[in-house]
Amino acid sequence: MSEIILHNYFRSSTSYRVRIALAMKGLKYDYVAHHLRHGEHRGEGYLAVNPQGLVPALIWTDGTMIAQSLAIIEFLDEMAPQPPLLPADPHGRARVRMLSQMIACDIHPVNNLRILSALRSRYGADDAESADWFRHWVNETFQPLEKILSLSPQTGKFCHGDQPTMADLCLVAQIANNARFNVDMAPYPVISRIRNACMEIPAFVEAAPQHQPDAE
Amino acid sequence: MSEIILHNYFRSSTSYRVRIALAMKGLKYDYVAHHLRHGEHRGEGYLAVNPQGLVPALIWTDGTMIAQSLAIIEFLDEMAPQPPLLPADPHGRARVRMLSQMIACDIHPVNNLRILSALRSRYGADDAESADWFRHWVNETFQPLEKILSLSPQTGKFCHGDQPTMADLCLVAQIANNARFNVDMAPYPVISRIRNACMEIPAFVEAAPQHQPDAE
Numbered sequence: 170m171s172e173i174i175l176h177n178y179f180r181s182s183t184s185y186r187v188r189i190a191l192a193m194k195g196l197k198y199d200y201v202a203h204h205l206r207h208g209e210h211r212g213e214g215y216l217a218v219n220p221q222g223l224v225p226a227l228i229w230t231d232g233t234m235i236a237q238s239l240a241i242i243e244f245l246d247e248m249a250p251q252p253p254l255l256p257a258d259p260h261g262r263a264r265v266r267m268l269s270q271m272i273a274c275d276i277h278p279v280n281n282l283r284i285l286s287a288l289r290s291r292y293g294a295d296d297a298e299s300a301d302w303f304r305h306w307v308n309e310t311f312q313p314l315e316k317i318l319s320l321s322p323q324t325g326k327f328c329h330g331d332q333p334t335m336a337d338l339c340l341v342a343q344i345a346n347n348a349r350f351n352v353d354m355a356p357y358p359v360i361s362r363i364r365n366a367c368m369e370i371p372a373f374v375e376a377a378p379q380h381q382p383d384a385e
Numbered sequence: 386m387s388e389i390i391l392h393n394y395f396r397s398s399t400s401y402r403v404r405i406a407l408a409m410k411g412l413k414y415d416y417v418a419h420h421l422r423h424g425e426h427r428g429e430g431y432l433a434v435n436p437q438g439l440v441p442a443l444i445w446t447d448g449t450m451i452a453q454s455l456a457i458i459e460f461l462d463e464m465a466p467q468p469p470l471l472p473a474d475p476h477g478r479a480r481v482r483m484l485s486q487m488i489a490c491d492i493h494p495v496n497n498l499r500i501l502s503a504l505r506s507r508y509g510a511d512d513a514e515s516a517d518w519f520r521h522w523v524n525e526t527f528q529p530l531e532k533i534l535s536l537s538p539q540t541g542k543f544c545h546g547d548q549p550t551m552a553d554l555c556l557v558a559q560i561a562n563n564a565r566f567n568v569d570m571a572p573y574p575v576i577s578r579i580r581n582a583c584m585e586i587p588a589f590v591e592a593a594p595q596h597q598p599d600a601e
Contacts, residue, residue, distance in 0.1 A: 220529035221487065233476055237490065240482035247475040259463040260449055266456035271437065273486075274453065278494040283525075291518075292508040302507075309499075313436035 173198040174228035176218065178205050179381035182277060183238040184225040185342035186335075188376035190242045193333070194249040202383035205282055239266075239273055242335050254335045264321075265329050268314070268336035272343050275310045280346070303350040307343070311357055318359045326366050333367060341367045345378060389414040390444035392434065394421050395597035398493060399454040400441040401558035402551075404592035406458045409549070410465040418599035421498055455482075455489055458551050470551045480537075481545050484530070484552035488559050491526045496562070519566040523559070527573055534575045542582050549583060557583045561594060 175191065175198045177184035191198055203215060203224055211222050219226040219236050226236045227244070235241050246254045255262045278284070280303045288294035288302060318324045328336035344364050347354070354361050367373045378384060391407065391414045393400035407414055419431060419440055427438050435442040435452050442452045443460070451457050462470045471478050494500070496519045504510035504518060534540045544552035560580050563570070570577050583589045594600060 220532040221491075221526065222529070223491075233479075235479045235483055237483045237486035239490075240479050240486055243482060244475060244479035247478070259460060262463070263449075263451045263456050263460035266459060267451055267453045270453035270456055270489075274455075274490055274494050275437075275439075278490050279500055284495060287518075287521075288508075291514075292504075292510075294508075298507075302503075305503075310437065313438070316436040 171228075171230055171232070173230055174201055175199070176201045176203060176215065176226040176228075177224045177381075178203050179378045179384045181205065181224050182342035182346045183273075185345060185376060185378060186238045186338040187225045187227065187241050187245075188381075189338045189341065189373055190245050190254060190335075192372035192376045193252060193254070193370075194245060196245070196249060200382055202381075204383065239269060239335065239339075242338065246335075252332065254333070254338070256329060256334065261323070261329060264323060265334045265336045268317070268328050269339045271310050271314055272336075272339040276306055276343060277346075279306050300350045304352050307347055307350075307352050308356075311352075311360060315357045315360055318363070324359070324363075327363055333370065333373075337363065337367050340364060341373055387444075387446055387448070389446055390417055391415070392417045392419060392431065392442040392444075393440045393597075394419050395594045395600045397421065397440050398558035398562045399439075399489075401561060401592060401594060402454045402554040403441045403443065403457050403461075404597075405554045405557065405589055406461050406470060406551075408588035408592045409468060409470070409586075410461060412461070412465060416598055418597075420599065455485060455551070455555075458554065462551075468548065470549070470554070472545060472550065477539070477545060480539060481550045481552045484533070484544050485555045487526050487530055488552075488555040492523055492559060493562075495522050516566045520568050523563055523566075523568050524572075527568075527576060531573045531576055534579070540575070540579075543579055549586065549589075553579065553583050556580060557589055 173196055175187060177188065177200065179202070216222050218234060221236055223236065225238055225241060226234055227241045228234055235244055242254060255265055285299045288299060294302065318328060323329055325331040327333045328340060340360065341364055389412055391403060393404065393416065395418070432438050434450060437452055439452065441454055441457065442450055443457045444450055451460055458470060471481055501515045504515060510518065534544060539545055541547040543549045544556060556576065557580055
């Protein structure tokens with residue numbers, strides 16, 4: 170059995186989600202940084218680890234490689250169940266997965282670095298246009314997310330009840346990204362309240378981009 | 386207890402994933418069509434059901450609404466476990482979720498209708514450019530997916546072993562979309578072989594876009 174390894178990048182919000190999960194579960198790991206803007210994740214060495222060349226990728230203690238942040242978080246939750254990051258009941262799990270995927274499928278992929286780079290190279294989108302694109306897709310999903318969280322009696326101190334779940338990991342990591350593109354959070358009081366509650370938990374703070382070894 | 390309702394659209398690949406799951410489990414449901422190109426999913430009636438205004442959305446027999454296709458499939462797998470769409474072991478589940486999310490996070494969201502429409506309205510992308518964008522992001526993920534499936538001893542008749550899983554649902558639905566944009570499948574022999582194996586299963590055929598009541 171070897172050490173857990175996390176291939177990641179301080180600013181990557183999908184990496185941030187996984188770092189929070191590892192910190193909440195008290196799992197120590199070897200932090201391997203890949204500088205996305207320098208293309209370090211596209212080198213042959215890393216492609217031999219994760220053929221997709223994206224971060225994060227987890228190497229478990231038995232050598233198994235798992236990519237895709239939500240797959241990693243569910244795996245960690247199964248291998249190290251305390252504290253749980255998914256509710257015990259199927260309906261609760263479905264709601265947490267739905268909230269997580271609203272961010273993980275409908276916001277992050279269309280706003281990540283490779284898409285913003287493609288908009289620049291294909292259409293000459295400058296920084297202001299990239300930021301407008303970013304904010305547009307955040308707002309498209311944060312509006313219904315705020316509504317769902319506001320209306321549902323299942324929302325508690327956190328997205329689902331009074332213990333943080335996978336949905337909160339996605340929410341906090343997304344909001345960290347939002348700050349870099351000046352997303353106005355005023356229309357999202359419930360989302361903001363939940364984010365503030367998360368940031369009182371040491372695991373969320375420790376895992377934040379600015380506290381990583383490769384932070385700039 | 387009421388009937389299961391699936392809000393969907395024949396051509397939506399995320400809807401197609403869920404239809405396969407329902408068919409495999411032998412669950413009957415009320416098919417409610419929303420014509421995406423006519424904006425029917427943005428009407429007030431549907432927004433009261435799913436504030437995100439996207440398809441698919443499942444209404445379970447107790448009235449619970451679940452959006453996001455992978456959350457729906459995992460819920461169905463928990464409520465109607467036979468045949469299972471996820472492996473019994475945590476490592477297997479992690480691999481199936483990873484393969485599913487490679488498609489569900491890294492291909493579909495950046496290529497769906499709302500993004501192609503935004504490229505048109507913001508940058509004047511015509512049909513040829515949209516198709517090139519679509520193919521680019523499919524290939525970016527299908528190349529490593531083909532590699533992972535080719536190299537892993539866990540790949541069987543299907544993406545994971547010899548029974549179809551959630552990963553196969555995502556794969557088949559993506560390939561149905563690919564056909565509309567003339568994606569060359571020649572570089573993907575393992576993916577193609579798995580797709581063909583799936584299409585011998587009646588549930589995959591029944592759930593196909595062309596067999597839905599709103600098919601054009």
